[in-house]
Amino acid sequence: MQNENQTEISFTRTWTFNSTKAPLNVDKRYVMLKDSPGFYTYVVLERLPGWPVFYIQEGRVLFKLDENMFQYMAVSDARQRFMPKNQDRRNGQVLGYKEAVLITNATNPAFNGEVDDKYLYSNDNKDIKVHGWVGSNPSLGFWMITPSNEFRTGGPLKQDLTTHLGPTVLHYFTSTHYAGEVLAIKFKTEEYWKKVIGPVYIYLNSNDSANADPSLLWIDAKQRMEKEEASWPYEFALSEDFVKSNQRGALNGQLLVRDWFVSKQDVPGASAYVGLALPGEAGSWHYENKGYQFWTKTDENGSFSIKNVIPGNYSLFAWVPGFVGDYKHASNITITPGSNIQATNVVFVPPRNGSTLWEIGIPDRTAAEFFIPDPSPTYKMYPYKEHVEKWRQYGLWARYKDIHPVTDQVYTVGLSDYKRDWFFAHVPRNVGPKLYNATTWQIIFEIKNITKGSYTLQLALASANGAEVQVRVNNPESEELFTTGGIGKDNTIARHGIHGRYHLYSIGIADTHLVVGNNTIFLTQTRKLSPFSGVMSIQMLDITVPYPSRKGYISTDHVLNPKAVRVICSVSTVSTTPQLLHVNVSQSRDSRQSESDCCLLNDGFWYLGRLKKSKGLTRALLGGDDGGGWRAATRTVDGARAVTTAVDGGWRWAYEIWFGVGDRNERYGGWREKSRRR
Structure with a gap:
């Protein structure tokens, strides 16, 4: 299509069963608009039912530039630099993996000692908006602008490549980088799929002053990116599959x-x-x-x-x-x-099963808050003008052995500081050429009083690669209390990321495993096939004391009932006058779920009970304080009244209430009487 304001060219390919190409119908388009200093590109991909099983591990738009002209690369406000040449890589020394090369004999000696690795320039999807290169004589900027992330996979925190030595400019819309095979697009035989990728904008700019200061073109490219974002979704795209x-x-x-x-x-x-x-x-x-x-x-x-x-x-x-x-x-x-x-x-x-006894780290899905070492003096870092995150450096995983040369990491709650004492990645120990041993980290913490029940260890991982974390309590030789099993293929540790695919585990620890005084949790990362096997550090450790843990708290959360229900709870805390606290509970459309406001006491502590509906009966799992939390509670549901009375001023354990036909029996020793629905 062509008119005075727009030219749009479509290149199509229809797949047939005798084809050796990927089983996809492809409609690749290029668009030029009047007075627009660049061009747009997008693609419509389609597969039909009955086509062969097929995987897509990477999908990208790629441009290769002339390295004799383009020598300055910009990925962000901070990461902007002049780059080595391809010949410098070829003359260098390959390090732990093929993408990482130590520059030893560069055409510009200032680059000698640096590590060139395309993963040094990765970004989160949410931050991949504009990147590119600047050439000189004449000054010219070549920029990839992504106005929307709607067609990218893996969400805003998925990391991917942007641009690197080549010079190479990329737009990734899907890949397994920093995630593993879980993000490979896998099609079954009878599956239909269609998706529009893009448009993205290739923006060209120039400024004679950029010969002296290439960042001027970066500033202009950012301004153009904001204009493109504001114009999304584009109105000019002619494919009927692009939604206006x-x-x-x-x-x-x-x-x-x-x-x-x-x-x-x-x-x-x-x-x-x-x-x-x-x-x-x-x-x-x-x-x-x-x-x-x-x-x-x-x-x-x-x-x-x-x-x-x-x-x-x-x-x-x-x-x-x-x-x-x-x-x-x-x-x-x-x-x-x-x-x-x-x-x-x-x-x-x-997710919470009690009050927090201690925690390590910040639940922000990264390991950035933990101790990140200085790089090995073997490697020289490029002197950026602005601060670049410390973890964007090669070889940091190998520094664990230098910091803990003999014994593994020991962290004492209340004395240690995770910013200083918790290594950012739990990796194996190097004991020889391509030989590694499993590592066991210890967390020492004190418990003054044991509360009967199950404590909970929340184990959150910011990344995992060929790893397995086993948990033991107070006996490093015992059978593991919990294991993650083999997890992760995101390779974030090697690729200078600070997070990959998120993992969260809630691990029950029976009170019988704990003692009054000092306790030790042993975390063993058992896999040791490579220096990159491990987890990007225990992103947050949070251990909770089981309910009951504080006086005076209740909840009537998640009541599943065909009608909206008002629950009236009469509660007394220690010797205070009982109060009436109201809870409005409503059922969602999904009969398996509900939402409600919870019942509070003056000190604000709740017990989050869970209720399940089965065969017309509703079961409430509640709890109380063993030191005198509740005197009595009354629940009214659709005219059915059930009353429970505590013994010795409090309920010691959980109990059950069944609304429906049948007896309500004593459970866990908390009740002295049986009663029926009235």
């Missing part, structure tokens, strides 16, 4: 966090990532790779607006910095053309 703005919808809402250990009231999920992706379980957006994803960040009030969403059925996901776990809304969201939906009951309840 008037055919899209929007979703608005407010994300709240309900964690009794943090606040009596729900708190705004500030600076959280909220997004729509294909329906799946909580956290499935990490490895979703066939559909579109739409993400935004909340403001300080937890408010969010996701605009320009392609019509379809989605799950609403979120994660909140400062809290472990993933959020998924109880109901799927259907976007239709022109819709503007207000999401309700967007409340994230982080």
Whole structure:
């Protein structure tokens, strides 16, 4: 198509069964607009049912530039530099893997001693907006601008390559980098799939002053990137498969966090990532790779607006910095053309089984807060003008042996500082040429009083590669209490990342494993095939004391009942006057889930009970304090009244209430009487 304002060229390829090409129909397009200093490109990919099983491990747009002209590369405000040449790599020394080369005989001697590695210039999807190269004589900038991430896989935290020596300019829309095979797109025989990738914009700019200061063209490219973002979705794309703005919808809402250990009231999920992706379980957006994803960040009030969403059925996901776990809304969201939906009951309840005894690190899905060593003096770092994150350096994993030459890491809660004493990656110990031993880290902590029940260790990993973490308590020779099994292929440790694919484990530790006084948790990373086998450090360790742990708390959360229910709880804390606290509980469309406001006491401690519906009966799993938390509680559901009375001023353990036909029996020694539904 061509007119006075636009030229769009389409190159198509239709797959046939006798073809040796990938089983995809391809429609690749290039667009030039009047007075636009560059061009756009996008592709429509399609596979039909009945075609062969097929994997896509990488999908990208790539441009190779003339290295005699383009010598200055810019990836971010901080990472901008003049680059070595291809010949310098060929003359260098290959290090731990083929992509990493020590420059030893460069055409410009200033580069000698540096490590050239394309992974040094990776970014998160959320930050890959503009990158490119600047040439001289004449000064010319060549920039890849990505105005939207909706067609990328793996969500906003997925890392990928941007640009590197070559000179090479990339746009990755899917890859297994920093994630592993879980993000390879795998098609079954009868599966239909179609997706539009792009458009992305290749922007060209020039400025004679850039011969002296190439960053001038970077500044201009960033301004152009903002203009392209504001123009998304483009109106000029002629393919009927590209969805225009008037055919899209929007979703608005407010994300709240309900964690009794943090606040009596729900708190705004500030600076959280909220997004729509294909329906799946909580956290499935990490490895979703066939559909579109739409993400935004909340403001300080937890408010969010996701605009320009392609019509379809989605799950609403979120994660909140400062809290472990993933959020998924109880109901799927259907976007239709022109819709503007207000999401309700967007409340994230982080996984918690008790009050926190101690924790190590920050639940931010990276290992950036832990100890990151200086690089080996063998390698010279490029002198960037601005600060570049310390972890973007080659060979940091090998420094573990230098810092702990004889024995493995020991961390004492209350004395150690994770910024100084917790190595960022749990890796094997090098004991000889290509020989490695498993490593066992220790966490020493004190317990003054043992609470009966199951303690919980929240083990969050920012990355894993060919690893296995085993957990033992107070006896390093005992059978492991828990093992992750073999996990991870994201190779983040080698590739200078600080996070890869997120893993979260909740590990029960029976009180019988613990003692009054000092206790030790042993974390053994057993896999030792390579120096890169390991986890990107224990991103957060949080051990919780089991309920009951504090006086005066209850909850009537997650009541599944066909109608909205009001539950009245009469509660007394120690010797105070009983109070009436009201809880409104409502059922969601999904009969397996519900949402509610929780019951609070003056000191703000809750017990988050869980209720399940089975054969018309509703079971409440509640708990109490063993030191005198509750005197009595009354629950009324649809006219059925059940009363329980505590013994010695408190309930010692969990108990069950069944609303329906049948007896309610004594459980765990907490009740002295049996009663029937009235």
